[in-house]
Amino acid sequence: MTAYTKSAHDSHEQTAAHIRRIVDERIRPNAERIDEEGRFPKENLQALADEGWNSILIPKEYDGLGLDYTAFSLAAEEIGKGCPSTSLIYVMHVGAAQTVAYYGTEDQKQRWLKPVRKGAIATHSMSEKATGGHTWFNLSQAKRDGLDYVLDLEKSFTTSGGHADFYVLQTQTPGAQKPSDLSYFIVDGKDPGISAGPWEAHGVRGNQSGPLKLDNVKVPREDLLLGENKAVEIALNGVDPLYLLGIGSAWIGVAQEALAIAINRVKRTIHSDFNKSLADYQVIRQQLANAKISLSALKPWQLSLAEKYNRYEAEGRLLGELWYEGTEFKIHATEIANQVVSIAMDVTGGYGYKKGVVERLYRDVRAGLVLAPSNHLARELVGKDLVGLPPELFTAGGE
Numbered sequence: 301m302t303a304y305t306k307s308a309h310d311s312h313e314q315t316a317a318h319i320r321r322i323v324d325e326r327i328r329p330n331a332e333r334i335d336e337e338g339r340f341p342k343e344n345l346q347a348l349a350d351e352g353w354n355s356i357l358i359p360k361e362y363d364g365l366g367l368d369y370t371a372f373s374l375a376a377e378e379i380g381k382g383c384p385s386t387s388l389i390y391v392m393h394v395g396a397a398q399t400v401a402y403y404g405t406e407d408q409k410q411r412w413l414k415p416v417r418k419g420a421i422a423t424h425s426m427s428e429k430a431t432g433g434h435t436w437f438n439l440s441q442a443k444r445d446g447l448d449y450v451l452d453l454e455k456s457f458t459t460s461g462g463h464a465d466f467y468v469l470q471t472q473t474p475g476a477q478k479p480s481d482l483s484y485f486i487v488d489g490k491d492p493g494i495s496a497g498p499w500e501a502h503g504v505r506g507n508q509s510g511p512l513k514l515d516n517v518k519v520p521r522e523d524l525l526l527g528e529n530k531a532v533e534i535a536l537n538g539v540d541p542l543y544l545l546g547i548g549s550a551w552i553g554v555a556q557e558a559l560a561i562a563i564n565r566v567k568r569t570i571h572s573d574f575n576k577s578l579a580d581y582q583v584i585r586q587q588l589a590n591a592k593i594s595l596s597a598l599k600p601w602q603l604s605l606a607e608k609y610n611r612y613e614a615e616g617r618l619l620g621e622l623w624y625e626g627t628e629f630k631i632h633a634t635e636i637a638n639q640v641v642s643i644a645m646d647v648t649g650g651y652g653y654k655k656g657v658v659e660r661l662y663r664d665v666r667a668g669l670v671l672a673p674s675n676h677l678a679r680e681l682v683g684k685d686l687v688g689l690p691p692e693l694f695t696a697g698g699e
Contacts, residue, residue, distance in 0.1 A: 376394075391543060438479060
């Protein structure tokens with residue numbers, strides 16, 4: 301086991317290089333099998349844990365690497381190149397663990413964060429079927445059991461469902477006045493009352509984002525996070541901005557992988573009748589150039605946004621101030637990624653269309669458009685902010 305530690309001389313390029321080695325050696329080789337079998341990529345996550353990358357943002361006193369948001373964004377990008385399912389799980393894991401790091405008690409940090417360094421997997425459980433992508437609205441409600449709580453409810457689209465060691469799960473608590481009065485609980489994934497439904501998806505087939513049922517799961521009061529009715533506040537001021545940066549960065553990686561495969565394919569494919577490669581067609585070169593230009597334009601935004609997160613945290617400012625920019629980045633990055641992978645499918649012709657890596661990436665990349673907040677909903681929230689209307693995030697009936 302080779303542990304990675306950061307010194308004053310380590311650059312973010314070295315961070316990316318460390319992750320890239322793990323991706324090349326241990327993650328990318330599993331991607332096709334994970335897709336074909338719809339199998340949770342436990343071995344990929346353990347490969348990251350073996351060198352500490354699953355605890356990338358966790359402070360060193362809880363056995364984490366204590367790195368910054370730029371390192372996290374680059375890690376998500378590199379993992380996205382190798383396996384989009386793994387990158388999505390990774391982003392959700394880092395976000396859930398960091399929720400505890402941001403807002404947990406000392407006892408919660410000791411109990412839940414230290415095992416992460418050895419491979420424990422965290423995730424969020426937010427959505428419910430009745431309210432869809434409006435993740436800030438839940439109709440489920442915990443029951444009281446003395447000072448403790450009992451969860452008897454069902455969540456939907458829970459990444460790592462049935463495989464997580466702990467869930468940061470949101471629901472109402474008794475006495476909540478409105479559906480956005482939500483509370484976060486840390487729920488032990490080993491509780492026998494937890495069962496996960498099947499995940500039969502078009503793409504990212506390894507992330508196991510099916511329904512999650514909790515049948516009278518008891519949660520001790522000491523695993524209520526921060527306090528009752530604090531979940532939306534917690535999400536806006538830490539978790540959501542991190543998640544938005546991570547998803548956008550991971551999907552940049554997905555697009556980069558597809559473009560690299562496409563370039564290699566068109567250079568190697570020779571038409572014997574004229575002894576010309578696909579790269580000799582101007583129309584193909586121009587499509588590849590469009591893809592490259594779009595990706596090149598995204599990289600400065602990714603890095604500048606990550607550095608803003610670093611600066612805001614250092615200054616003690618709330619990351620929630622960057623929620624809208626993070627949302628804009630997620631929208632644009634996932635849409636550019638879809639465009640780039642479509643170009644890869646187009647220029648590789650029959651090779652890209654048949655079952656294989658380009659076809660898989662074409663299916664995987666679509667998930668970015670609907671990951672909460674879905675791009676349609678997210679764009680509406682950005683638009684409302686631009687014209688001074690209250691966001692739907694805080695109103696029961698929208699407009």
